Amino acid sequence: MAAGPSVILHTNAPAVAMKVLRDRHPGLSVYPCDSYAGLAALIDETKAEIVYSVRFDGTARFPRSALLESPTVKWVSVGGSGTDHLGHWNPEKVTVTNAAGVAADVMAEYALGAMLSFSLGLRNFARYQRERTWVAGTVEPIQGKTLLLLGLGRTGQALARRAKALGLTTLGVRAHPRPTDHVDEVHGIEDLPGLWVRADFIACCVPLLEATRGLIGTAAFAEMKPTAVLIDVSRGGVVDETALLSALDGGRIKGAALDVFSTEPLPKDHPIWSYENVIVTPHCSSVYDGWEKEALRMFADNLSRFLRGEPLENVVDPVRGY
Structure with missing residues (x-):
């Protein structure tokens, strides 16, 4: 029994x-x-x-x-x-x-892969290949860039470790700031207004809470570099999708890699599908x-x-x- x-x-x-x-x-x-x-x-x-x-x-x-x-x-x-x-x-x-x-390690690899895809221009080269067009191009090194990590849990720390190995400067944000391995600077969420502009890549790894809902919205996008890339492996709702579309339309960021959305599965008529500078994946970065x-x-x-x-x-x- x-x-x-x-x-x-x-x-x-x-x-x-x-x-x-x-x-x-x-x-x-x-x-x-x-x-x-x-x-x-x-x-x-x-x-x-x-x-x-x-x-x-x-x-x-x-x-x-x-x-x-x-x-x-x-x-x-x-x-x-x-x-x-x-x-x-x-x-x-x-x-x-x-x-x-x-899934911390594989989610970190997903984020790193998205960063490399944008810095190397792989999506553009893939389009040229489909068109059978030889277009002279250049690639951009990732070394020397700055990564802003929103959330320094296990995924954020796994990504920080990989980023430092590739020569990036790492800025981290966590609820209770404290020194963290492989993170050059650790800040509280209240410091974000001064951090957006410093980042070449922004990796969102925070849970969805009342404090993080809409965390990346109109004000954040207004402060980002036009060459910044957003990677979201958190939860749908942390990024304000309306503000993101507006930022993409206005050229206020370079692009985004999105694994999570407010509505999942992502509706077939959602406009984000059509953006060539956006990587859309079906909430699979941890699978x-x-x-x-x-x-x-x-x-x-x-x-x-x-x-x-x-x-x-x-x-x-x-x-x-x-």
Whole structure:
């Protein structure tokens, strides 16, 4: 007979999740759920205390009430790093953890790849190739440029480490400034008005909070260099998309690489699709072969702590959002 709490694996890859968890915790009652609609009924049926959950079908339909209003669920383990899809929760009633760091390196590589694409003009050369046109061109070195990192969590720090190896100056912004490896200057968010103009590249790596919603808006774009490139791997809503379109139309920035949007999937009629100086990707900068196995291993480790009565790791503060 299974002992211990009932666990639900709420993911679109339940077979993988079941195997990882059963290998580590063979004695537990574990139930798969691969839909948003079926989660509430399964929690009620199993009286689950623990739910590992992945936001696999967008935010709008995510069954947050099933998790946060359940009388039995004590712990929600988010398979990614962002928790804004949960909104606010009562930490005295339910503990929320995340898998912060599981994709930090690949997200840093995505951001670095976008920076190199713009500095080397790869999108222009790709267009010339499609047109079979030999156009003389030049490339621009990335060395000596300045990178502004909004957010110095694990992704921001992973990008800072790579940027310093390539000879960039790194400026960082975090809620509580303190010296950070591979970051030349660390500032508070209140210093941003004087930092926009210094940046050649701006990498947005912050969670979506009330304090960060619309953080990059009209005032920010007005201060940026016309040669600046914005890279957004945070959450839709941190960048004011209307202000971004206006900045692109007015030539106030060089371009952008966007992996997140206010509405996902990005509507087919959204104007951002048509901009040649914008890289659009489908919220995939954190998705790589094996990412969920790694996230599940982190969950399994935390589950061992839970069963031993030890403090959990990666507990998220609902006010700070991380």
